Amino acid sequence: MSAASDSLAVRPPRRRQSPLLRAIVSGTGIVALIYIILYALYAFWQPSALSVFTFTDLVNNSTPLALAAAGETFVVISRGFDLSVAGVVSLTNVVMAVYPLQGAGGALASLLICCVIGGVVGAVNGILVARLGLQTIAATLGTMIVCQGLALVILDAPGGMVADFVTYKLTDTLFGVVPVAGLFLLLVVILWLAFRRTDTGIGLYAIGADEQSARFSGVAASRVRIVAFIAAGMLYGVAGFMLSAQTATGNPTAGTPFLMLTFAAVALGGTSLSGGRGSLIGSILGAGTLMLLQKVLFSGGVSSFYTGIFQGFVLVLAIVFGNAVGWLLKKEERQ
Amino acid sequence: MSFEESTAAVQISKVAKSYGPTVALDSVSIDLRPGEVHALLGENGAGKSTLVKILSGVVKADGGSMSISGRHYAPHDIIDARSQGVATAFQELSLLPNLSVAENLMLPKMPAGVLGLASRRNTTAAARAILEEYDLAQFDPDTPVGVLSLSDRQRLEIARAFTHASKLLILDEPTAALADVEWLFRLVRRQKTRDTAILYISHRLGEVRSLCSRATILRNGKSIGTVALSGASDENIFEMMVGRSARQPVASHPSRDDHAAKALEVSGLSSGILRDVSFDVKRGEIVGIAALEGQGQRDLFRALIGLSRTKSGKVSVDGVQARISGPGPALKIGQGIAYLPEDRKSEGILAGLSTASNVVLPIMSRIARCGIVWPTRERSTARATAETVDLQQRYLNFKIDELSGGNQQKALLARVIMTGARTLLLFDPTRGVDVGTKQSIYEAIRTFAAEGGSVLFYSSELPELVHLAQRCIVLYGGRIFAEYAEDAIDEQTLVSALIGHAHGNKGGVAA
Known part of the structure; x- marks a missing residue:
């Protein structure tokens, strides 16, 4: 009965496409293209867009969301959703505003504290999910609410004052051209590229695609999942830290707008919300695109009330476009 | 010892x-x-x-x-x-x-390169060595x-x-x-x-x-x-x-009545790769379809039940000509026609529901009282049909995905019979089930036919066709290649017809 399938089996497996082509048609390539187009539009409407000042401003605005989206990417690739991002950003923001530590050393200590807060929340998430078997949304919804509650206990109304060093130095430029906030993003990207080449990094993609197969292949799935949540939490902490640098003050609900925008940035960056596919770099670009879109619309004279509508449109279009490209490639492969 | x-x-x-x-x-x-x-x-x-x-x-x-x-x-x-x-x-x-072939082979630990990070080159090389050792050198480790x-x-x-x-x-x-x-x-x-x-x-x-x-x-x-x-x-x-003798002597086929009314009549049907296919299935008859993979059998079954679009041709059920638009409407044409799909996991079972619920699904509305399906009534209805397919009653309370593949298949057959349709289309009804379950399924199909029902089934296993079919139609390249009846159906004849050889075509009619 196997004459027909025999001929298929003998055929050697197809070579995969060149890495360049894959990068272009990957989600990261698409979102990068959108970013460039939007930036051109921005420069067209507002020539000052090409100045260092405007660029720095844009990077500063985008960094907190970009860091949060970068963190979320870890969890999404492992096939999960992490809502605690809103809680951690709020919590670290109020900690920065209520307990300012002055000077460079203080800033470093604050950064570490933020990382630790995020890391602890992430570890709790990871243990709830990987060891106790809770669904990711349920577990992280819980920790998000707890963190938001803690933020309100520390600071019950907007107020407080973030340390001057953090506010001024971290929103400034290095040598007058390089935005300091951008260096944070660059460091995160470098660490990500290294992480992808670790066994845990490969395991992350494996458990996102199929957790049972990953286990059967010997991947320590629970450990990988916990690492993903901790890494995510730490990045949310850094996001809260950079948000504080920008706003210079504390707000117990500062993290709330991050919740939906983070997922939008991740999806826009080409990371599959069903896991196993995507990249942190795409998420950073996705966050950048969402923030840039605000500026473009503003400079184009569109009322800010319309921002949400456009962000939603761009998000859906990018995903539809990405799917269409993927579908076309598959079709070509079959022929 | x-x-x-x-x-x-x-x-x-x-x-x-x-x-x-x-x-x-x-x-x-x-x-x-x-x-x-x-x-x-x-x-x-x-x-x-x-x-x-x-x-x-x-x-x-x-x-x-x-x-x-x-x-x-x-x-x-x-x-x-x-x-x-x-x-x-x-x-x-x-x-x-x-992940790539190489990464899959190396999981969970990639060969390390500089800085202790996984090295793509070393991973690929290690994978290539493995592939060569196991005669799979034609695989590209990066795919x-x-x-x-x-x-x-x-x-x-x-x-x-x-x-x-x-x-x-x-x-x-x-x-x-x-x-x-x-x-x-x-x-x-x-x-x-x-x-x-x-x-x-x-x-x-x-x-x-x-x-x-x-x-x-x-x-x-x-x-x-x-x-x-x-x-x-x-x-x-x-x-x-x-635990019992499984191979009962091949039951002689129930005598076939050439003058019985036609339960299913197909003329000039084209759909997908299927070209101009005409045949009929009489009341009380079991007709088998034999074909290699991808000869149009899937299109035939899916077109008959309305899941694929028909390009041309007519289908009549119990003398009523009809355009079948889907499995639901198909139940209402003539005395009804029901389909047992190919892939029980994705097209058949509703994992998470009990076996009883899965079985009574098609007649939910009929057994409901005041719009509510009472569990006891559901079970008692399911029990009756479970018997006809030799499904043990204790399984009815289990979630269907906890059952073995064979028992799932029995439950699905029970569901198809439960619809009350008098014509059944069974696509590879014993795929991946064991010997004992096969016998039970054959028995259920024979009983169904003996009571005047008609069955059209496809099977990927020749012994099954020989064993069960009263008439066997061979599809080749989307057309009916040959048709054999009763004793003319034997494995050797079928094998040569399957690959398009009309030799050994004793007693059969090459179409």
């Missing part, structure tokens, strides 16, 4: 496992000699997969003990099992589609596994298991998706010389006979016995598997 014990490479004694009240393994004992290829036989649900999981370290046994080369063996996870030289090629394959065909994935799964198995290799249905079994046989024979014991699980007795020397038979979670294959006939083995 003492001689065997002293030379046993792997010793499994009285291993047991229960999931809550369900006993999956009662007491299983097997001894494997070094270098032996040992078959594990049993019906679906006999406990084979549970034993595989215990040996591979996926689940822990509740009782009994295992040892390898005399050392106590109780793996706490897959990696632990591997480190003690035990590896498994899983039936459901455990490859990651989004993502997702683009490979199912049979290539199965080879990869098998090759990976070979690399980790130094003491015991478990091959669970390794040929399910393999068209070319010679490759596997070569590897298995080579491994024999390396003193690795192989536990070989397959439904295909022919394969087992050509590879294995001894077989252990499982039934209801117990090891019934170990036999030397050279001294056991197929009948002996079947009997041990099902």
